[in-house]
Amino acid sequence: MTFSISLVGAVIACSLGRFDTQFINTKVIISLFGLMIVIEALKEMGTLTRIAHLATLVANSKRSLVQLLVALSFFASMLLTNDVTILTVLPIFLMIAKQVLARRETLLGTVLIILAANLGSSAFPTGSPHNIFLYSYYHLNVQTFFSWMWLFCLLSAVMLWRLSLLVAKEPFNKEATQQTALHVLAAGSPQQADGFNPPSPIKAPLATNTHPKVEASSVASTSSASPVLHQHVPFLKRYSPSPQKFLPYAGLLIMLAHVMNFAHSPWWVVVAVVLVLVQFPHAIKKVDYLMLLTFVCFFLIVGNLSQNHSIADFLRNGVQSYKDTLWVSAGVSQVISNVPASLLLAPFTKHAQAMVIGANIGGMGTLIASLANLIGYKVFASYYPKEKTSLLKWFSAINFALLGIYLAIFSVI
Numbered sequence: 001m002t003f004s005i006s007l008v009g010a011v012i013a014c015s016l017g018r019f020d021t022q023f024i025n026t027k028v029i030i031s032l033f034g035l036m037i038v039i040e041a042l043k044e045m046g047t048l049t050r051i052a053h054l055a056t057l058v059a060n061s062k063r064s065l066v067q068l069l070v071a072l073s074f075f076a077s078m079l080l081t082n083d084v085t086i087l088t089v090l091p092i093f094l095m096i097a098k099q100v101l102a103r104r105e106t107l108l109g110t111v112l113i114i115l116a117a118n119l120g121s122s123a124f125p126t127g128s129p130h131n132i133f134l135y136s137y138y139h140l141n142v143q144t145f146f147s148w149m150w151l152f153c154l155l156s157a158v159m160l161w162r163l164s165l166l167v168a169k170e171p172f173n174k175e176a177t178q179q180t181a182l183h184v185l186a187a188g189s190p191q192q193a194d195g196f197n198p199p200s201p202i203k204a205p206l207a208t209n210t211h212p213k214v215e216a217s218s219v220a221s222t223s224s225a226s227p228v229l230h231q232h233v234p235f236l237k238r239y240s241p242s243p244q245k246f247l248p249y250a251g252l253l254i255m256l257a258h259v260m261n262f263a264h265s266p267w268w269v270v271v272a273v274v275l276v277l278v279q280f281p282h283a284i285k286k287v288d289y290l291m292l293l294t295f296v297c298f299f300l301i302v303g304n305l306s307q308n309h310s311i312a313d314f315l316r317n318g319v320q321s322y323k324d325t326l327w328v329s330a331g332v333s334q335v336i337s338n339v340p341a342s343l344l345l346a347p348f349t350k351h352a353q354a355m356v357i358g359a360n361i362g363g364m365g366t367l368i369a370s371l372a373n374l375i376g377y378k379v380f381a382s383y384y385p386k387e388k389t390s391l392l393k394w395f396s397a398i399n400f401a402l403l404g405i406y407l408a409i410f411s412v413i
Contacts, residue, residue, distance in 0.1 A: 003290045006297035006340070013304035023303025024296055027266070028133050032292060034255050034269035035126060039084055040283040041248040041276045048076055048085070052092045062101060063167040066109045069093050070160055073113045074120035079252065082121040082128055082363075082372035089113055090376055094383045100172040107387070107394045112163055114376035115364070115398065119156035121372075122360035123149055126259050128372075129291070130342040130359050135259065138352040142260050148353050152360065155409065159402060251276045298343040306347055319349035323411050326351075326358040330407060333362025333369050357410055365403040367395065 042048070055072055059065035069089055077085040090113050097106040121127030125135040125145055135145060251272035257263040258272070276283055305311050319325040325345070332341040338359045346355055363370035367377055377395070381388045 003294045003297070006294045006301070010297035010300040013301045017304035017307055019300065020303060024299045025133070025136060028136050029292055029295060030266050030269050031132055031136070031255070031259050032129060032295065033287065034251075034258070034272050035081075035132070036287045036291075037273050037276050037283045038248055038251040038255050039080055040286045041280040042080060042252065043084060043088070044280055044283065045245065045248060048072075048080065048088045049092070051076075052089050056092065056096050060171070061169050062105060062172050063164065063169040065096065065100075065172070066093075066105070066112065066167045067161070067164045069109070070112045070116045070164055073116040074157070074160060077117040077120035078124040078127050079256075081126075082117040082370070083375050085117045085120075086114060086372055086376045086379065089117075090379045091383070094380065098383070103387075103390075105167050106384075107391055108163070108166055110376070110380050110391060111395050111398050112160060114373060114395070115402070116156075116160055117376075118363040118370055118372050119153075119160065119360075122156070122363070123153040126256055128339075128360075128363075129295070130339045131356070132259060133295075133339075134342055134346060134352070134356050134359065137346050138355075139261075140352065140356075145356070148356060149360075151413070152357060152406075152410075155406070159405075163398065245279065247275045247279050295343070298340055302343055302347055305344075312348065315345065315348040319345055319351065319355075322351045322354045325349045325354035326361070326410060327407065329355055329358030330362035330365075330403070333359060334366045335368075337368055338362040338370055361403065361406045361410065364399045364406070366399075367392065369399075373399075 052069065052072055055068035056065060059068050069092070073085050073089045076089070080088075090110065093109055093113055094106070097109060101109065122131065125131050125140070125142075134140075254263065254268050254272040254275070258266075258268045273284075305315070318328050329338075329341055329345055332345065336344075341362060342355070342359045349355055363372070367373050373395070377388070377391065380391050384391075
């Protein structure tokens with residue numbers, strides 16, 4: 001949908017103006033392409049999936065279960081982007097939640113995992129497409145970026161922790177979570193484990209029983225020595241480390257260095273891509289090419305808008321001050337999401353800090369404020385189709401409250 005709209009807009013803009021390849025920020029396109037390939041390889045390896053399941057195995061209460069997965073979502077999104085993190089962590093949480101969490105706890109946990117992925121991705125230049133663009137467009141360096149975002153990240157961590165305290169600190173059936181974790185880990189390849197594979201349609205509503213019964217046949221026998229460890233052995237053998245499996249991590253480090261301007265030459269992207277494709281040649285087929293084309297379309301739209309003095313002056317007048325830029329970028333994100341908002345507004349304001357912070361704040365609020373929000377909603381709806389309205393209410397209440405808090409705080413700092 002976003003691509004279709006951007007394509008129509010680009011065709012109209014070029015028809016009324018001109019098609020000029022100089023409008024296109026090739027570094028951003030190349031960086032996104034390289035990161036997408038690296039991240040697809042990391043998804044296939046299943047590392048994040050195994051970490052998420054480990055978190056479910058070590059949790060000792062409902063609250064700690066939610067807190068561990070929210071923390072994983074927050075930190076993983078810094079490197080793996082918010083959408084990939086949600087697609088990996090949220091299905092695991094929902095499968096566990098069906099067995100051990102009540103309705104309220106499941107809804108709150110879902111909102112917090114989506115929110116954590118959005119807020120965590122804001123902390124790093126590579127965490128989200130709009131950060132990659134803004135970092136490149138304003139020629140930022142690492143020190144400047146982190147000096148702007150450290151308070152944002154600290155505030156986010158505190159907010160997530162405080163909200164997680166709403167989950168009851170009650171024990172839960174650990175055997176049930178172990179069986180679910182082991183079932184997914186043994187289900188097949190890492191690609192299947194990391195991909196979004198919803199279960200068969202849910203007929204029952206969200207669980208309201210805080211201590212669900214578990215079939216005796218589904219619980220591992222406690223008479224055998226270390227049954228959980230025993231069931232892990234085939235999985236660990238199947239994915240034992242090898243030198244080639246470190247290539248995607250090397251590719252990720254190279255891409256981070258390229259995006260953050262430590263490795264300027266685009267040839268470094270080629271090196272990173274080649275390292276990944278040696279072990280994961282199919283990763284190139286899974287790149288989100290529509291996302292790349294969407295960026296190209298928006299570059300053409302904005303490039304032509306900047307040539308129209310009336311439109312350019314109108315946009316420029318809306319983002320003349322720090323506070324205006326902060327509020328307008330966050331506000332426009334509510335309607336067209338924060339990636340298009342960044343591409344549209346950045347060329348017309350010199351207030352880079354307000355633009356970066358505003359675009360990241362703008363990921364909260366409406367469901368369309370960030371693509372990650374829509375992805376999370378879709379994942380939840382596939383597991384609990386009858387609870388979509390309830391999730392939207394919880395999501396909106398928490399997100400709009402935080403949107404107002406963040407705008408108020410960063411307007412006066």
